[in-house]
Every structure is written in C-alpha cells, then in structure tokens.
Amino acid sequence: MWRFAAWMFGLIWAAACVGGCSEASDVPASAGLKxxxxxxxxxxxxxxxGGTLVFKPNHADPSTPTATATVQSDGKYTVETFSGPxxxxxxxxxxxxDAAVGKGTRTIFLEEGENTSDLDF
Incomplete structure (x- = not known):
C-alpha cells in the first residue's frame, strides 16, 4: 500500500512541477520584445x-499586459513594457x-531596448 502512495505522490509532484515550475511566461508571443x-x-x-501613465501595447493579442509608471514630482518617469506601437x-x-476627445492619450512607437519619450498632453 505504501508503494502505491509513494507512486501517487511522485506522480502528483511531477505534474505540479510541469505546471507550476515551468519557465514559460504568461506573456503572449505576439507581445514583442522588451x-x-x-x-x-x-x-x-x-x-x-505627479500622476500615472498607463502603457497599453497595440498588439493583435488583447491579453498583452499593460505597464504603469508613476510620474515623479519633477515630471520624470521610467517604465518597462513591450516594443512596437x-x-x-x-x-x-x-x-x-477625456476619451471623447482623445485628451490624455498619445500613441508612440517603442524600439527594443532603451527609449526616450517626452510626453506633452
């Protein structure tokens, strides 16, 4: 009986590692590069x-995550997101x-790696 219990424990542990120990990301492949x-x-x-910036990548996959940046007291911000529009x-x-007139929203294009974008709203 203990062999069966040990076998079941091993099977459950292996299944947990495949599902929970994977290095696969929840980020879709279409998200682009960092x-x-x-x-x-x-x-x-x-x-x-001060304030908050929200970066929403314009990719075909709507599950691509957004990124949020806190604007510092001097107006500066830094954030990591995905390349592309x-x-x-x-x-x-x-x-x-104001979504009705587009006030407060801009579209920018980001290259892989470091980017600088001063934003005037």
Whole structure:
C-alpha cells in the first residue's frame, strides 16, 4: 500500500512541477520584445508634478499586459513594457483623461531596448 502512495505522490509532484515550475511566461508571443522608456510628462508645455501613465501595447493579442509608471514630482518617469506601437494615457493632479476627445492619450512607437519619450498632453 505504501508503494502505491509513494507512486501517487511522485506522480502528483511531477505534474505540479510541469505546471507550476515551468519557465514559460504568461506573456503572449505576439507581445514583442522588451522596451524601457523614460522621459518627462508635461501638460501644455509645463512639467507635471505627479500622476500615472498607463502603457497599453497595440498588439493583435488583447491579453498583452499593460505597464504603469508613476510620474515623479519633477515630471520624470521610467517604465518597462513591450516594443512596437503603444497607447499611453495620463491622469494626474488637475488633469483627467477625456476619451471623447482623445485628451490624455498619445500613441508612440517603442524600439527594443532603451527609449526616450517626452510626453506633452
């Protein structure tokens, strides 16, 4: 009886490692390569003092994850996301995104590796 229990334990452990110990990522293959982007956020030409940027890659696969960056008190931000076209939205002190007129949203293109993008909303 203990042999059967040991065999079952081994089978369950092996199944758990295949499912839970895998190095496969939840990121779809269509997501593109990693890109880091940094810059300064401004509203009407003046650097902002805080807020949040959301980077939504414009890929065919809607399950591609978004990335969020906190804008620092000097208007600077840095975030890691995916290369390719990316919709960036901003919300911050005294400024709210208005989807009806596209206010607070920009589309940028990111290359693999390091990128700089100053954003004026």
């Amino acid at each position: 890109a880091t982007v940094s810059g300064v956020v401004a509203v009407n030409g003046k650097a902002v003092t 990316c919709e960036v939205s901003y919300e911050g002190p005294g400024f709210k995104k």
